[in-house]
Amino acid sequence: MSETELRKRQAQFTRELHGDDIGKKTGLSALMSKNNSAQKEAVQKYLRNWDGRTDKDAEERRLEDYNEATHSYYNVVTDFYEYGWGSSFHFSRFYKGESFAASIARHEHYLAYKAGIQRGDLVLDVGCGVGGPAREIARFTGCNVIGLNNNDYQIAKAKYYAKKYNLSDQMDFVKGDFMKMDFEENTFDKVYAIEATCHAPKLEGVYSEIYKVLKPGGTFAVYEWVMTDKYDENNPEHRKIAYEIELGDGIPKMFHVDVARKALKNCGFEVLVSEDLADNDDEIPWYYPLTGEWKYVQNLANLATFFRTSYLGRQFTTAMVTVMEKVGLAPEGSKEVTAALENAAVGLVAGGKSKLFTPMMLFVARKPENAETPSQTSQEATQ
Numbered sequence: 001m002s003e004t005e006l007r008k009r010q011a012q013f014t015r016e017l018h019g020d021d022i023g024k025k026t027g028l029s030a031l032m033s034k035n036n037s038a039q040k041e042a043v044q045k046y047l048r049n050w051d052g053r054t055d056k057d058a059e060e061r062r063l064e065d066y067n068e069a070t071h072s073y074y075n076v077v078t079d080f081y082e083y084g085w086g087s088s089f090h091f092s093r094f095y096k097g098e099s100f101a102a103s104i105a106r107h108e109h110y111l112a113y114k115a116g117i118q119r120g121d122l123v124l125d126v127g128c129g130v131g132g133p134a135r136e137i138a139r140f141t142g143c144n145v146i147g148l149n150n151n152d153y154q155i156a157k158a159k160y161y162a163k164k165y166n167l168s169d170q171m172d173f174v175k176g177d178f179m180k181m182d183f184e185e186n187t188f189d190k191v192y193a194i195e196a197t198c199h200a201p202k203l204e205g206v207y208s209e210i211y212k213v214l215k216p217g218g219t220f221a222v223y224e225w226v227m228t229d230k231y232d233e234n235n236p237e238h239r240k241i242a243y244e245i246e247l248g249d250g251i252p253k254m255f256h257v258d259v260a261r262k263a264l265k266n267c268g269f270e271v272l273v274s275e276d277l278a279d280n281d282d283e284i285p286w287y288y289p290l291t292g293e294w295k296y297v298q299n300l301a302n303l304a305t306f307f308r309t310s311y312l313g314r315q316f317t318t319a320m321v322t323v324m325e326k327v328g329l330a331p332e333g334s335k336e337v338t339a340a341l342e343n344a345a346v347g348l349v350a351g352g353k354s355k356l357f358t359p360m361m362l363f364v365a366r367k368p369e370n371a372e373t374p375s376q377t378s379q380e381a382t383q
């Protein structure tokens, strides 16, 4: 199927699944208005690749199907993410006395600061979700953001929120696959990606596209999901944790930190910062909302969020969704989605506690001032 046909089909499917009125409803109320058969199809398309197998063939299948699989994954989890977490789909470091929302925003500010984003810069947000980070970074720095996303539902939501919060002049959201970007070469002053490029089947693929669209001298800053130096692919316990993360988070393959660092260098980037922010012995671990440890809750206003993300709250949500599905209030397949998200939570906490995994490997990389653009290089090769 051609790229244009695929886009058309995904857009049409989004309308069938979520209806035309995207944005007004969020969380469980949005879940309740989904089309039953389209939801069943989306859940099946997401889960068809995760049948428990971790052999090379099974991995190959997941890598090949990355676009449809992630598109389907976010079609079915976005409402749960917004219900349980908010509109920024990433983790953060937590400090004593700081609210959940403040931690999430600070994590975004820090990336903007490390990328050196300035007022008036044209910035690309790769894998922008429903635009939570883009709105925060645009407000914080005064930059203009283009959000790139292959999920039509999230794009519609991001546009809706930008309008609602009077930010449409500073941002736009476009449909596209980050492995094959449609932007002109040397377009953006800065590029950032937050917990998104891990959905790529090959990191060099997405990083080289970023390199291409970044202006010479421009900076790329990313919070990458990677397996750490402690991870041993041949250790079945380690592989089980990585597999749970892949299954529950719609990731074709979790890569080792060295693969990411090498990929940046191979694409031509100068790597300025390479630091695992989860490796700071923080008093409050990044994964605490998923563990259900009340002692870490910093703010009474966070109780509702904390309950929903904790083990007990997740069991409650699963039970509620099961009943809703039985009586026809939630579409078929919703229960399977909560079960997959439970895998995500278990795998992430196990990966975090053992330090085999980090969701905040910070890389800051620069495209050299004198960089040749890929088209120049290919022209020279043919001369």
Ligand SMILES: CC(C)=CCC[C@@H](C)[C@H]1CC[C@H]2C3=C(CC[C@]12C)[C@@]1(C)CC[C@H](O)C[C@@H]1CC3
Residues within 6 Å of the ligand: 080, 081, 083, 084, 085, 088, 089, 090, 091, 195, 196, 198, 225, 249, 250, 308, 309, 313, 314, 317, 318, 338, 341, 342, 344, 345
């Ligand atoms: C998938 C990637 C690359 C990043 C997303 C990171 C996090 C925002 C999510 C990872 C697991 C998610 C879960 C939930 C919210 C969003 C995450 C933390 C829930 C708490 C949402 C409410 C459900 O009932 C349970 C979910 C567990 C997993």
Ligand SMILES: C[S@@+](CC[C@H](N)C(=O)[O-])C[C@H]1O[C@@H](n2cnc3c(N)ncnc32)[C@H](O)[C@@H]1O
Residues within 6 Å of the ligand: 067, 070, 074, 087, 088, 089, 090, 126, 127, 128, 129, 130, 131, 132, 133, 148, 149, 150, 151, 154, 176, 177, 178, 179, 193, 194, 195, 196, 197, 199, 200
């Ligand atoms: C975990 S979410 C993070 C979203 C956002 N960065 C945030 O922090 O709120 C990952 C995002 O990457 C997007 N994504 C995954 N694969 C993609 C692809 N091939 N092309 C473009 N976007 C993609 C998903 O649709 C989703 O919006």
